[in-house]
Amino acid sequence: MESLVYQIVLLTTAAVMLLALMSIVFVSWRNGISPMPSSSVVRREVLRLMKRLPMQGPLSDGVMIEAGSGWGSLALQLGRSFRGWRIIGLENSVIPLWISFCAAKLENRMNVSFTKCDLYTYCYRDVDRVVCYLYPGAMRRLSPLFREQLKPGAYVVSILFALPDWEPEQVMVCKDMYRTPIYLYKA
Ligand SMILES: C[S@@+](CC[C@H](N)C(=O)[O-])C[C@H]1O[C@@H](n2cnc3c(N)ncnc32)[C@H](O)[C@@H]1O
Numbered sequence: 001m002e003s004l005v006y007q008i009v010l011l012t013t014a015a016v017m018l019l020a021l022m023s024i025v026f027v028s029w030r031n032g033i034s035p036m037p038s039s040s041v042v043r044r045e046v047l048r049l050m051k052r053l054p055m056q057g058p059l060s061d062g063v064m065i066e067a068g069s070g071w072g073s074l075a076l077q078l079g080r081s082f083r084g085w086r087i088i089g090l091e092n093s094v095i096p097l098w099i100s101f102c103a104a105k106l107e108n109r110m111n112v113s114f115t116k117c118d119l120y121t122y123c124y125r126d127v128d129r130v131v132c133y134l135y136p137g138a139m140r141r142l143s144p145l146f147r148e149q150l151k152p153g154a155y156v157v158s159i160l161f162a163l164p165d166w167e168p169e170q171v172m173v174c175k176d177m178y179r180t181p182i183y184l185y186k187a
């Protein structure tokens with residue numbers, strides 16, 4: 001009897017894990033990108049860059065979007081460093097989104113939230129900063145959306161991939177083995 005219960009628990013766990021893995025693979029295939037997190041070196045450089053942006057006046061407590069927040073590590077790090085800001089992670093892959101949500105709850109990180117949505121249909125009109133680590137096709141789609149919706153003075157920080165038809169204000173090169181570029185744009 002005990003071994004039957006053990007087998008049922010084992011099989012259920014395996015089935016849940018398989019379903020979770022299938023969900024991640026399917027959404028990654030549909031999105032054209034997996035939820036691979038940015039490295040700690042890159043995250044540190046993003047924070048360094050963002051800390052140098054103007055923070056005075058109304059911009060000491062704005063809204064920051066992480067478009068495609070994956071497992072939530074970058075959004076949570078931003079939340080720790082920018083306590084007066086509201087950080088919103090946009091993600092459409094349920095498993096990474098759920099892990100991010102749990103991590104924020106465990107940390108009691110009140111200024112960070114995660115939303116299940118498509119980053120191409122989100123309204124960026126009231127946003128002060130956007131951070132993203134996506135892929136060239138996504139940047140091509142976001143370029144006109146940001147041009148149309150972002151208010152003047154809003155910043156976009158993009159890891160690895162440039163925003164087509166935008167002139168970067170700055171390009172930082174990380175000291176990782178890939179020399180990852182980070183692009184800074186001002187709307
Ligand atoms: C390379 S990961 C970046 C993870 C995180 N930003 C980081 O730096 O650690 C890109 C994320 O974008 C998400 N993504 C891609 N297309 C999306 C879409 N249309 N709507 C919402 N999320 C999307 C993917 O699911 C993936 O988790």
